[in-house]
Amino acid sequence: MPGRGVRFSPTHRYGAPMTGFRHVVLITWIEGTTTAQVEEVAARLRDLPAVIPAIRDYSLGTNAGVNAGGADFAIVADFADRDAYATYRDDPVHRAVVDDMKPLIASRTAIQYEL
Amino acid sequence: MPGRGVRFSPTHRYGAPMTGFRHVVLITWIEGTTTAQVEEVAARLRDLPAVIPAIRDYSLGTNAGVNAGGADFAIVADFADRDAYATYRDDPVHRAVVDDMKPLIASRTAIQYEL
Structure with missing residues (x-):
């Protein structure tokens, strides 16, 4: 089955060499965080690939409610390599979003x- | 740039509708866990896509050491939908690996x- 397998990157083609660098963040919000606050954060994160070309793939998600006790929010970001990840990590637009997320x-x- | 964007699934093609269900686990091992123990766990997990067809994509990783304070080990597993995820979650071969991982x-x- 094409596209199914182990350690595939999001842009991996079946049978092709697979390379890349992945950054995963799982977040639990403080009690009282509203859906609107999460949506605002998500919207700002969703804009990052347009301003940070180092991002190859960017996936955001909120807990689907299948299991109890999980995190609330996920970010899975893929890059060509660790240098590209560091570019994202240290980008001022990204840092501004991170700083505004911290209180939540x-x-x-x-x-x-x-x- | 094909393959780059937001909320792309690993098998997503640029411009195509994106669907799927993602399961992410971040683990920190107990003090004293050896590389050999982690390798054994990883090898058993790596075998799961061959025995659980519900798995669409399966990515395992150990912390690359870029930042301090992160988790030690990651599993990112993608499925067609939440039912396929539940099939994986409850599969006895998967459960056996999970049970053997728990002490670590x-x-x-x-x-x-x-x-």
């Missing part, structure tokens, strides 16, 4: 890994 | 979201 964050877990 | 896990954060 109860807990944050992140990882970066080679695809 | 200091903390685990997960989310499921619509792509």
Whole structure:
């Protein structure tokens, strides 16, 4: 089945070499965070690929409610390599969104890994 | 740029409708967990797409060491929909790996979201 397999990057084609660098963030919002606040954050994040070309793929999601006890919000961002990730991480437009998100964050877990 | 954008699923083609369901797990191992133990877990997880056809894409990663304080290990698994995810979640081969991982896990954060 094309497109199905292990360690595929989002732009991977079946049988092609797979490379890239992935950044994953899982966030739990503080009690009282509103849907409107989350939507505003999501909208600002969603704009980042247009202003930070280092981003190859960008996926945002809110907990679908299948299991109890999960995080509230996810960011999965893919880059060509770790330098491209660092460009995103340190971009001032991104930093501004991060700074504005911070007061809403109860807990944050992140990882970066080679695809 | 084909393949670059927002909320693309791993099998998404540029301009095509994007659907799917993503499961993300970030794990921190207990102090003293060895590379060999992590490799064994990763090898068993890596075998799952071959035995659980519900898995569309499966990505495993260990922390690349770019930032301090991140999780140790990531699983990003994509499915056609939430039912396919539930099939994976409840598959006995998967459950056996999860049960054997549990003693190594200091903390685990997960989310499921619509792509």
